[in-house]
Amino acid sequence: MRLHNRSDQWNQWNRPGGERTVRNQNGESGRSDRLSAPTVYDVAERSGVSIATVSRVYRNPDSVRAQTRDRVLEAARALGYVPSGNARGLASRTTGVLGLCFPDYADPDAETDAEAEAEADDSAVMLYSDQIIRGMERAARRHGYALLIAASLVGGPESLVAKVAGRVDGFAVLAKTVPTEDLEVISRRLPVVMLAGPREIDHLDHIEVANSDGERELARHLIRDHGLRSLAFVGGDRESPDAQARFRGYQEACREAGLPVADEPDLRAEMMTQAEGVRATDALLDRAAGRERPEAILFANDQMAIGALHALERRGLRVPDDIAVTGFDGIPLSRIVRPSLTTVRQPMRRLGEEAVELLVRRLADPARDPVSLMLPVSVARRASCGCG
Amino acid sequence: MRLHNRSDQWNQWNRPGGERTVRNQNGESGRSDRLSAPTVYDVAERSGVSIATVSRVYRNPDSVRAQTRDRVLEAARALGYVPSGNARGLASRTTGVLGLCFPDYADPDAETDAEAEAEADDSAVMLYSDQIIRGMERAARRHGYALLIAASLVGGPESLVAKVAGRVDGFAVLAKTVPTEDLEVISRRLPVVMLAGPREIDHLDHIEVANSDGERELARHLIRDHGLRSLAFVGGDRESPDAQARFRGYQEACREAGLPVADEPDLRAEMMTQAEGVRATDALLDRAAGRERPEAILFANDQMAIGALHALERRGLRVPDDIAVTGFDGIPLSRIVRPSLTTVRQPMRRLGEEAVELLVRRLADPARDPVSLMLPVSVARRASCGCG
DNA sequence: GTGAAAGCGCTAACAG
DNA sequence: CTGTTAGCGCTTTCAC
Numbered sequence: 001m002r003l004h005n006r007s008d009q010w011n012q013w014n015r016p017g018g019e020r021t022v023r024n025q026n027g028e029s030g031r032s033d034r035l036s037a038p039t040v041y042d043v044a045e046r047s048g049v050s051i052a053t054v055s056r057v058y059r060n061p062d063s064v065r066a067q068t069r070d071r072v073l074e075a076a077r078a079l080g081y082v083p084s085g086n087a088r089g090l091a092s093r094t095t096g097v098l099g100l101c102f103p104d105y106a107d108p109d110a111e112t113d114a115e116a117e118a119e120a121d122d123s124a125v126m127l128y129s130d131q132i133i134r135g136m137e138r139a140a141r142r143h144g145y146a147l148l149i150a151a152s153l154v155g156g157p158e159s160l161v162a163k164v165a166g167r168v169d170g171f172a173v174l175a176k177t178v179p180t181e182d183l184e185v186i187s188r189r190l191p192v193v194m195l196a197g198p199r200e201i202d203h204l205d206h207i208e209v210a211n212s213d214g215e216r217e218l219a220r221h222l223i224r225d226h227g228l229r230s231l232a233f234v235g236g237d238r239e240s241p242d243a244q245a246r247f248r249g250y251q252e253a254c255r256e257a258g259l260p261v262a263d264e265p266d267l268r269a270e271m272m273t274q275a276e277g278v279r280a281t282d283a284l285l286d287r288a289a290g291r292e293r294p295e296a297i298l299f300a301n302d303q304m305a306i307g308a309l310h311a312l313e314r315r316g317l318r319v320p321d322d323i324a325v326t327g328f329d330g331i332p333l334s335r336i337v338r339p340s341l342t343t344v345r346q347p348m349r350r351l352g353e354e355a356v357e358l359l360v361r362r363l364a365d366p367a368r369d370p371v372s373l374m375l376p377v378s379v380a381r382r383a384s385c386g387c388g
Numbered sequence: 389m390r391l392h393n394r395s396d397q398w399n400q401w402n403r404p405g406g407e408r409t410v411r412n413q414n415g416e417s418g419r420s421d422r423l424s425a426p427t428v429y430d431v432a433e434r435s436g437v438s439i440a441t442v443s444r445v446y447r448n449p450d451s452v453r454a455q456t457r458d459r460v461l462e463a464a465r466a467l468g469y470v471p472s473g474n475a476r477g478l479a480s481r482t483t484g485v486l487g488l489c490f491p492d493y494a495d496p497d498a499e500t501d502a503e504a505e506a507e508a509d510d511s512a513v514m515l516y517s518d519q520i521i522r523g524m525e526r527a528a529r530r531h532g533y534a535l536l537i538a539a540s541l542v543g544g545p546e547s548l549v550a551k552v553a554g555r556v557d558g559f560a561v562l563a564k565t566v567p568t569e570d571l572e573v574i575s576r577r578l579p580v581v582m583l584a585g586p587r588e589i590d591h592l593d594h595i596e597v598a599n600s601d602g603e604r605e606l607a608r609h610l611i612r613d614h615g616l617r618s619l620a621f622v623g624g625d626r627e628s629p630d631a632q633a634r635f636r637g638y639q640e641a642c643r644e645a646g647l648p649v650a651d652e653p654d655l656r657a658e659m660m661t662q663a664e665g666v667r668a669t670d671a672l673l674d675r676a677a678g679r680e681r682p683e684a685i686l687f688a689n690d691q692m693a694i695g696a697l698h699a700l701e702r703r704g705l706r707v708p709d710d711i712a713v714t715g716f717d718g719i720p721l722s723r724i725v726r727p728s729l730t731t732v733r734q735p736m737r738r739l740g741e742e743a744v745e746l747l748v749r750r751l752a753d754p755a756r757d758p759v760s761l762m763l764p765v766s767v768a769r770r771a772s773c774g775c776g
Numbered sequence: 777g778t779g780a781a782a783g784c785g786c787t788a789a790c791a792g
Numbered sequence: 793c794t795g796t797t798a799g800c801g802c803t804t805t806c807a808c
Contacts, residue, residue: 037577039801050779080576085554086477087801090784130518141539146551150534163534166473188468189425336724427785438795475785478800
């Protein structure tokens with residue numbers, strides 16, 4: 001317990017703002033004043049109340065007599081008082097902010113010209129995180145939170161992730177964004193939810209998308225409804241859990257239907273871009289030159305499928321009459337290309353919303369068991385498979 | 389100056405974490421520990437250095453001997469230490485975060501089903517802020533900042549804007565988002581940049597888009613290159629500075645060309661949606677029933693123009709042969725519709741990037757004169773005017 | 777309903 | 793290179 005707490009001492013120790021008062025007495029004001037913003041002390045002094053009351057006016061207005069409150073608010077306005085989120089957070093140990101870390105798809109230093117060119121292709125990728133951001137922002141707002149976003153950037157101990165972690169009450173992480181090791185440490189101190197990837201750390205909440213189910217249903221549709229029997233699958237990076245799961249769904253559908261089950265995708269593309277879709281298609285067709293070509297090519301994402309559409313057109317093959325094509329993701333472009341692309345829609349916006357719900361829920365009850373959600377997807381039957 | 393500062397006293401006063409140590413001695417650990425996160429004191433103790441050194445390891449790693457640093461880092465890792473952004477911000481008076489306040493386009497409580505339906509139309513609006521967010525996030529990251537976003541929501545003294553303002557080093561505001569009065573107060577304490585609207589407060593930095601120039605050039609193109617002489621303009625809300633400026637550009641082009649200059653748009657639509665575009669088109673054509681119809685309709689945004697495309701098709705009018713149509717904004721959909729829409733592209737992504745640059749610059753030099761940027765736009769000549 | 781006291785966890789001179 | 797010290801501005805019991 002504290003000794004020597006005579007009032008005069010404490011005023012000096014606890015309220016070193018004596019100089020602030022002097023500054024105000026000097027009549028300084030206006031723009032250049034920005035460096036030393038007014039504090040509760042200034043507002044308290046000007047309105048003749050204690051700092052506690054000023055605080056109450058902002059935290060819980062009803063606990064202060066209306067007259068007092070108005071005096072405080074008026075003083076605050078006159079002074080240009082803006083409560084410091086930092087001080088508030090420090091004292092209350094909450095920030096009122098949720099966070100999102102997502103992968104750094106685009107190089108921030110990229111040439112602006114090249115950007116413009118690449119935008120068409122690029123935008124599909126970006127929309128993924130855009131949608132999640134949108135979903136999170138809305139849900140967060142509904143719960144009274146703001147959203148702090150940062151694309152990941154590897155770094156020293158002072159990485160962006162750490163910065164985010166230190167400024168939020170909890171946050172979501174897109175798969176492959178933050179080193180598992182870091183997450184291990186951070187998640188011991190605040191709620192983290194993993195999005196759209198493997199769970200990695202078992203005590204975390206976690207949301208994934210039904211990749212495998214979606215692809216299985218899509219393949220089933222091709223087999224059962226269109227009677228196709230000779231399919232080919234173009235996968236993605238071996239490391240991508242999404243691409244893996246999609247291939248697994250494809251395998252399952254083949255197995256179910258009594259078709260030969262491939263061990264591996266007929267082809268893999270690392271980046272899963274349109275360009276790679278073109279390449280893959282050409283390779284596949286060249287390879288099948290002698291024999292009969294597949295009746296359908298299933299791609300692990302829309303980008304590649306759209307590339308395939310171009311490649312096939314160039315080769316004079318009609319989609320879906322000569323060959324069917326499908327994608328995965330349900331990016332906006334998929335609805336627009338000709339023929340429109342049959343694909344599996346991912347609920348990205350909802351992913352963001354659910355992430356917030358999970359965070360809010362865990363904040364309310366840190367002891368609850370880790371949750372793992374699997375969001376359903378839906379097959380969009382369009383022209384490229386012979387529907388619509 | 390402080391009296392009685394004997395070490396034993398000060399340890400007790402300055403480091404009330406004595407209890408924390410006890411807690412650790414109790415051997416508590418694991419998930420439920422989340423409430424009392426480890427601090428610099430814990431890390432310092434465990435690694436046998438002072439808190440200052442711990443701090444240095446994170447702020448300026450090179451100022452600490454490698455061996456010491458590793459000890460600290462190891463202790464931090466073991467403890468699950470995450471630096472508190474709040475404490476850091478409070479002590480250093482900076483947050484390393486920039487903010488963005490944008491309008492609350494979509495009701496966060498909207499039915500999710502209805503949302504899905506509305507998405508097509510909705511997405512155009514949303515993309516506006518999405519693009520800005522994207523631009524800001526990238527630029528912010530490049531400068532080492534994270535981005536805090538929040539759609540505006542009116543409220544008491546504790547509005548979201550205030551929350552954002554209290555947690556960032558500076559922020560951007562989309563026009564019509566924050567009450568000017570609030571901005572007045574806030575901008576006295578930290579840098580604010582106004583985006584895509586009138587400047588409102590004259591000492592603020594401010595970026596707008598060359599609405600008037602764009603529309604003028606577009607109208608010129610119609611008049612000079614396509615030889616059209618009878619034009620109609622469908623505007624937006626009387627209060628919208630954007631819509632106003634676009635109409636002004638249209639007027640200028642008419643004046644230049646010696647055509648009759650309208651005082652008012654031929655028609656106004658408040659919301660500027662596709663549906664209103666349909667309505668406006670029908671109204672315009674019905675009104676002109678007897679007389680000859682205009683050779684072109686210029687809409688204040690793409691949404692309406694796209695609605696017009698539908699309406700015209702329904703009436704059996706061919707675009708651009710029977711009548712030309714133009715929009716404004718350059719939303720993705722404008723490139724996709726048939727005929728593709730001639731429009732004016734807004735550099736929304738760049739808006740976000742420039743906003744960050746302005747903020748960073750002002751942070752570096754608070755005394756510099758307020759800047760007002762006007763971002764150039766470009767006319768996209770496509771099918772709906774008879775080009776492409 | 778209001779005030780006084782006691783920190784929240786970190787940074788930032790300033791010494792050594 | 794490392795430690796000591798003095799706050800940063802606010803929230804929070806506890807008294808009154």
